[in-house]
Amino acid sequence: MARSSMxxxxxxxxxxDFIGTWRCIPLCVRRKLDLxxxxxxxxxxxxxxxxxxxxxxDWSDAADALDQMRQHLRTISREMADGIVRDLPPAVDxxxxxxTALPDEIHSAAxxxxxxxxxxxxxxxxxxxxxxxxxxxxxxxxxxxxxxxxSEVLG
Numbered sequence: 767m768a769r770s771s772m773x774x775x776x777x778x779x780x781x782x783d784f785i786g787t788w789r790c791i792p793l794c795v796r797r798k799l800d801l802x803x804x805x806x807x808x809x810x811x812x813x814x815x816x817x818x819x820x821x822x823x824d825w826s827d828a829a830d831a832l833d834q835m836r837q838h839l840r841t842i843s844r845e846m847a848d849g850i851v852r853d854l855p856p857a858v859d860x861x862x863x864x865x866t867a868l869p870d871e872i873h874s875a876a877x878x879x880x881x882x883x884x885x886x887x888x889x890x891x892x893x894x895x896x897x898x899x900x901x902x903x904x905x906x907x908x909x910x911x912x913x914x915x916x917s918e919v920l921g
Contacts, residue, residue, distance in 0.1 A: 774798065774827035776894060780914035788819040795822050797897045802832040803856035804839055813846050862896040865889040875903040881916050895919040 868888040876883035
C-alpha cells in the first residue's frame with residue numbers, strides 16, 4: 767500500500783482539477799460535513815469566499831472542532847440566497863467508518879476494474895480513503911474518478 771490519507775485536509779490527486787480554485791467540494795470537506803451532520807449545497811460552497819473555502823479544507827476533524835464547524839456553517843449561511851445549511855444525522859457506523867468489513871459494493875467495483883481489494887487492505891487504509899471509495903461507488907454516481915481513486919489509495 768503506497769500511503770494512507772491521514773490528514774483531515776488531505777486532497778486526493780484525482781481532485782487536482784479543482785484544488786486551489788475549490789469549484790467543487792473536496793472529499794476531505796465532504797467527510798467532515800458527514801461527520802458533523804450538515805448538508806452544504808454546492809451553491810452554499812460557491813457563495814463562500816476562497817479564504818472561507820480554504821478554511822473548511824484546513825479545518826480539524828477533532829470532535830470539538832467539528833462542533834465549531836457546524837455552528838460556523840450555520841452562522842455564515844444565514845444570509846445566503848439558499849438559506850441556512852440543513853442538518854442531517856451525523857455519520858455513525860457508516861461502511862467507511864468500519865475497517866473490519868469490506869463493503870460488497872466496494873469489492874465488486876474494484877473487481878470489475880481488475881483490482882484485487884482485500885479486507886486486509888480495506889482495514890489498512892485511512893477512514894478518509896474509505897470515505898472516498900464509498901462516495902465514488904454510490905449508485906447514480908458517474909464513477910469517473912473511481913479507477914484513479916483505487917490506484918491512488920491502494921498504490
